[in-house]
Amino acid sequence: AVxxxxxxxxxxxxxxxxxxxxxxxxxLYVSTRPEAVEKLNHLFSKSxxxxxxxxxxxxxxxxxMAPFVVEFKDIYHNYDLVCWVHxxxxxxxxxxxxxxxxxxxxxxxxxxxEMVDKIINDFETTxxxxxxxxxxxxxxxxxxxxxxxxxxxxxxxxxxxxHITPDATPEYPSGTMFWFRPKALYPIFNLGLKxxxxxxxSEKMMDGTFAHALETELNFxxxxxDIGGGFxxxxxxxxxxxxxxxxxxxxxxxxxxxxxxxxxxxxxxxxLPTLFLEPGRSLIDNAGYLVSS
Numbered sequence: 393a394v395x396x397x398x399x400x401x402x403x404x405x406x407x408x409x410x411x412x413x414x415x416x417x418x419x420l421y422v423s424t425r426p427e428a429v430e431k432l433n434h435l436f437s438k439s440x441x442x443x444x445x446x447x448x449x450x451x452x453x454x455x456x457m458a459p460f461v462v463e464f465k466d467i468y469h470n471y472d473l474v475c476w477v478h479x480x481x482x483x484x485x486x487x488x489x490x491x492x493x494x495x496x497x498x499x500x501x502x503x504x505x506e507m508v509d510k511i512i513n514d515f516e517t518t519x520x521x522x523x524x525x526x527x528x529x530x531x532x533x534x535x536x537x538x539x540x541x542x543x544x545x546x547x548x549x550x551x552x553x554x555h556i557t558p559d560a561t562p563e564y565p566s567g568t569m570f571w572f573r574p575k576a577l578y579p580i581f582n583l584g585l586k587x588x589x590x591x592x593x594s595e596k597m598m599d600g601t602f603a604h605a606l607e608t609e610l611n612f613x614x615x616x617x618d619i620g621g622g623f624x625x626x627x628x629x630x631x632x633x634x635x636x637x638x639x640x641x642x643x644x645x646x647x648x649x650x651x652x653x654x655x656x657x658x659x660x661x662x663x664l665p666t667l668f669l670e671p672g673r674s675l676i677d678n679a680g681y682l683v684s685s
Contacts (some may be wrong), residue, residue: 393418393420393421393467393470393471393473393475394411394414394418394419394420394474394475394477395420395421395422395460395464395467395474395475395476395477396420396421396423396476396477396479397422397423397424397450397456397459397460397477397478397479398421398422398423398424398428398432398476398478398479399424399425399452399456399478399479400479400481401425401428401431401432401479403479403481403494404431404435404436405433405435407477407479408435408436408439408497408499410477410503411436411439411502412439413502413503413504413505413507413508414475414502414505414508414532415505415508415509416512417440417444418440418444419444419445419446419471420436420440420444420446421446421448421464421467422436422445422446422447422448423447423449423450423453423459423463423464424446424447424448424449424450425449425450426449429447429448429449430454431632432447433445433447444532446462448464450463451587453587453590453663454587454589454590455590456478456480457568457590458567458587458590459478460476461477461580461581461583461585462497462585462586462587465581468574468577468581469574471573471574472515472573472574473512473515473572473573473574474500474502474571474572474573474574475570475571476568476569476571477497477501477502477569478568478569479494480493480494480497480568480569481494485628489529489531489532492529492531493531493532493567494530494567496522496526496529496570497525497526497529497567498569500526500527501524501525501569501570511524511571512571515571516610517575521573522572522573522575523565523570523571523572523573523576523577524570524571524572525565525569525570525571526565526567526569526570528566529566529567529569532566532567533660536562536566537561537562537563537621538558538561538562538590542556542558545562546614548583551583552579552580552583588638604645608628611680617665617666617667617668618668618669619650619667619668619669620669620670622670622672622673623643623646623670623671623673623674624640624641624672624673624674625640625670625672625673625674625677626640626642627673627677643671650667
């Protein structure tokens with residue numbers, strides 16, 4: 393299914409073009425302003441069939457997060473995979489990059505048929521995959537963190553049984569657009585959140601709202617990284633000008649580069665991911681001999 397909050401219905405045709413990149417039939421659920429229901433129902437039903445299109449009128453409360461966790465929580469159990477998007481404009485932002493940010497996120501999760509096909513295949517072949525989202529929009533990277541949302545996020549985390557600290561940078565889908573496996577987010581959907589949990593007027597606030605705090609809870613710690621491998625050995629290959637031990641860095645040099653990158657990144661020492669790698673010739677190059685006559 394595709395679930396979308398399209399408050400700004402002037403963007404409907406833009407979303408239609410992205411939805412048409414999905415290479416299979418799907419159910420479409422859209423929340424919007426009451427006065428835009430008929431317009432959106434006509435547009436999307438014409439392209440995808442009226443029996444698959446469901447338009448719901450919602451109050452302008454809780455930005456996009458209220459529709460996501462309140463209005464549509466009754467339908468997620470019917471689907472194995474859902475794409476969540478919304479008509480992000482950020483009209484109250486001081487840097488006025490809402491349109492660019494929205495298109496950046498949509499391009500990275502619905503940008504082409506090939507991209508969508510790969511994302512769906514990743515979910516099918518990786519049972520533990522819960523969420524796929526875009527890299528952070530570059531201009532907002534300096535702002536990624538708890539900000540003024542920590543206290544509200546702490547309350548949510550306590551209800552979820554999750555421990556957080558103010559000095560640990562959360563990793564989450566900034567801008568809140570992603571593909572997800574519904575069962576991965578059941579803990580959030582099962583909180584029983586209501587519209588009353590979201591502040592009135594929060595749609596005009598840039599940060600520090602319940603919706604912003606909830607966004608940071610859509611985070612998943614990286615448990616493992618597969619970096620491939622094929623580390624070279626110190627053997628001197630045929631037609632190699634310099635001895636292998638001089639031209640090929642030892643495995644320890646690679647290990648230092650990899651581990652220092654992890655330790656200077658966003659990982660904390662207590663939450664370092666498991667590394668999977670292939671030693672390649674560095675391990676097996678001298679494991680055998682060729683005997684010939």
